Structure formats: structure tokens, C-alpha cells
Amino acid sequence: MFDGKIAFIGAGAIAEALVAGLLKSEFVESEQIVVSNREDLGRLNHLHLNYGVLTTTNKELAITGANIVILAVKPKDLTVTIDDCKNFLHEEQVIVSLAAGVSIQTIRNLIGKDNLNIVRAMPTTSSFVLKSATALSFDHEVAFEKAQLVEQLFKQVGITAKVEEEELHAMTGLFGSGPAYIYYIVEQFERAAMSLGVHRDIAKPFIQQTLVGAVSMLQETNNSPLTLRKKVTSPNGTTQAGISILEDNEVSNSFQRCFLRATERSEEIEIEYKKWMKST
Ligand SMILES: NC(=O)C1=CN([C@@H]2O[C@H](COP(=O)(O)OP(=O)(O)OC[C@H]3O[C@@H](n4cnc5c(N)ncnc54)[C@H](OP(=O)(O)O)[C@@H]3O)[C@@H](O)[C@H]2O)C=CC1
Numbered sequence: 587m588f589d590g591k592i593a594f595i596g597a598g599a600i601a602e603a604l605v606a607g608l609l610k611s612e613f614v615e616s617e618q619i620v621v622s623n624r625e626d627l628g629r630l631n632h633l634h635l636n637y638g639v640l641t642t643t644n645k646e647l648a649i650t651g652a653n654i655v656i657l658a659v660k661p662k663d664l665t666v667t668i669d670d671c672k673n674f675l676h677e678e679q680v681i682v683s684l685a686a687g688v689s690i691q692t693i694r695n696l697i698g699k700d701n702l703n704i705v706r707a708m709p710t711t712s713s714f715v716l717k718s719a720t721a722l723s724f725d726h727e728v729a730f731e732k733a734q735l736v737e738q739l740f741k742q743v744g745i746t747a748k749v750e751e752e753e754l755h756a757m758t759g760l761f762g763s764g765p766a767y768i769y770y771i772v773e774q775f776e777r778a779a780m781s782l783g784v785h786r787d788i789a790k791p792f793i794q795q796t797l798v799g800a801v802s803m804l805q806e807t808n809n810s811p812l813t814l815r816k817k818v819t820s821p822n823g824t825t826q827a828g829i830s831i832l833e834d835n836e837v838s839n840s841f842q843r844c845f846l847r848a849t850e851r852s853e854e855i856e857i858e859y860k861k862w863m864k865s866t
């Protein structure tokens with residue numbers, strides 16, 4: 587149990603997932619969380635009604651007294667957001683940026699103060715159900731107890747790994763975006779089930795059980811995914827026939843290109859920011 591205050595700047599998808607997860611885990615109570623955004627009062631109302639958290643569009647109010655400030659805005663909005671927040675940020679706090687691709691150095695430059703505790707985190711929306719896989723990268727200046735606090739916070743909503751900052755690009759492309767790739771596959775199952783005449787009421791639990799069953803097999807047996815796949819695949823059977831279509835269409839390569847492109851996009855955001863910082 588944490589007895590301080592957490593401020594979220596940004597009230598979107600990832601902020602809600604973290605709020606929900608942190609409350610579910612009982613790491614904090616709702617009155618210890620304040621969520622702030624730019625203008626969408628309907629969104630703040632939704633968060634207040636559903637989670638009981640405090641909400642405001644006033645950044646000074648949100649940040650004052652907060653021990654942890656979580657920057658949960660899109661990379662493109664980070665500059666303006668930090669500009670609005672920087673007067674209220676100080677070395678007693680720990681500042682956690684969730685923004686893909688934006689480096690600690692850039693955040694430090696934008697805030698323009700010394701001795702700040704800046705951390706980058708790349709959680710997933712599965713924080714909502716305490717199943718995030720969160721990559722964390724710490725600035726060398728972060729005080730030991732503040733680093734521990736941030737790690738403890740993200741451990742409440744899933745598993746964590748500390749990585750070097752340059753590794754965050756790949757962690758973002760693979761795992762920050764990861765749930766979306768899985769949902770994409772589920773969408774394909776749903777489309778096929780519908781066109782093949784499987785009733786929606788049956789398809790939905792069967793798709794979910796297929797996923798859960800496969801994940802449990804990976805977790806509970808010591809078998810590799812290849813071994814497990816081979817166990818499903820009878821010679822000249824249905825699975826082999828299906829997989830042959832994926833191979834003919836180079837789906838394996840498409841997946842590799844997808845992960846690489848997502849990773850590159852994170853790298854591009856970093857470069858775009860650095861160029862922009864130099865030009866101002
Ligand atoms: N979604 C995900 O799965 C993950 C996202 N991230 C990162 O988290 C960040 C947020 O993503 P996500 O939640 O998906 O984005 P959303 O678009 O869902 O939410 C963005 C939020 O930022 C707010 N915002 C924008 N500008 C400002 C501002 N100047 N001051 C205060 N609030 C502002 C918006 O408020 P308003 O509506 O009022 O403009 C909105 O509440 C991104 O940087 C992303 O890279 C990291 C890991 C996973």
C-alpha cells in the first residue's frame with residue numbers, strides 16, 4: 587500500500603488501464619489518484635464516476651502534492667503538456683513518462699531543471715486486468731528509493747523488466763503494442779467464424795478459450811511453441827492445410843516486418859523530437 591498521491595497527466599486509454607489496475611490491486615485508494623487532461627470533461631467525468639478518482643483540467647492542482655507524476659499523453663502532445671507542467675515539477679517527485687519514443691534526455695531538456703527523477707515506462711492496456719508486461723528504464727539520476735517505488739507500482743499491474751533506454755524501442759514495438767496484434771488475430775477468428783456459420787455465442791467463448799488454453803500450455807509445460815504447434819498438426823490434416831496458406835502468404839515475414847516497423851516508428855519519434863529540439 588502506497589500512502590502518497592499519484593497524478594496522471596492524460597486521461598486516455600493507458601491512464602484508465604493503470605488507474606483501474608492500481609485500484610484493483612489495492613496499491614492505492616481512489617482519493618490518492620488525480621487524473622488530468624486538456625479539455626475532455628466527459629472523459630474526466632467517466633473516470634470520476636467509475637473509479638472515484640479526483641479529476642481536474644488544472645495541472646497545478648493535479649501535480650501539487652503528488653509524489654508520482656505519470657505523463658500519459660501522446661508523444662505529439664508531450665511538449666505542450668510539459669510546458670504547462672514544468673513549473674510544478676520538482677526533485678522530490680518521480681516523473682514517469684509513458685510516451686513512446688521520447689527519450690529521458692528530451693524530457694529533461696523540456697522540463698529544464700536539474701536533479702529530476704525521470705523514468706520511462708512502457709506498460710500495456712492489460713494493466714486493467716493486472717496482466718501488463720511493463721518495460722522500465724531509469725535515468726541515472728533517479729534516487730534508489732524512487733526507482734523502487736516506480737517498480738513496485740508497475741509490479742501491482744503485472745510483470746516488469748528493467749531495460750536500457752535504447753532497448754525500449756523494441757520493447758514498445760513488440761510488447762507495448764503487443765495486445766493490439768493479439769486482438770487483430772482475434773478479429774480474424776471472429777470474421778472467419780461468422781462467414782463459416784459458427785454462432786457468435788459459441789465463437790466468442792471458443793476463441794477466448796483457444797487463446798487462454800494456448801497461453802496456459804506455454805506457461806505450464808516446458809514445451810516450445812514449435813513443439814506445441816507440432817502436437818496439433820497431424821500429417822496431411824486440417825492444421826497443416828491451414829498453416830500452408832499462412833506460409834504461402836509469407837505471414838511469418840509479415841509478422842517480422844510488423845514488429846520491426848513498430849520498433850522503427852519508436853526510433854523515428856525519438857529522432858523527430860531530437861531534430862525539433864535542436865531547431866527551437
Ligand atoms: N494505449 C496504449 O496501449 C499505450 C500507450 N502508451 C503511451 O501512453 C501515451 C498515451 O496513450 P493513450 O492513453 O493511448 O492516448 P489517448 O489518446 O487515449 O489519451 C491521451 C490523453 O492525453 C490528454 N492530453 C492531450 N494533450 C494534453 C495536454 N496538453 N494536457 C493534458 N492532457 C492532454 C488527452 O486529453 P484530451 O482528450 O482532453 O485532449 C487524453 O486524455 C502515449 O504517449 C503512448 O505512447 C504507452 C503504453 C501503452
Ligand SMILES: O=C(O)[C@@H]1CCC=N1
Nearest residue numbers: 686758761762763764
Ligand atoms: O501505439 C502506440 O504508439 C502506443 C505505444 C505502445 C502502444 N500504444
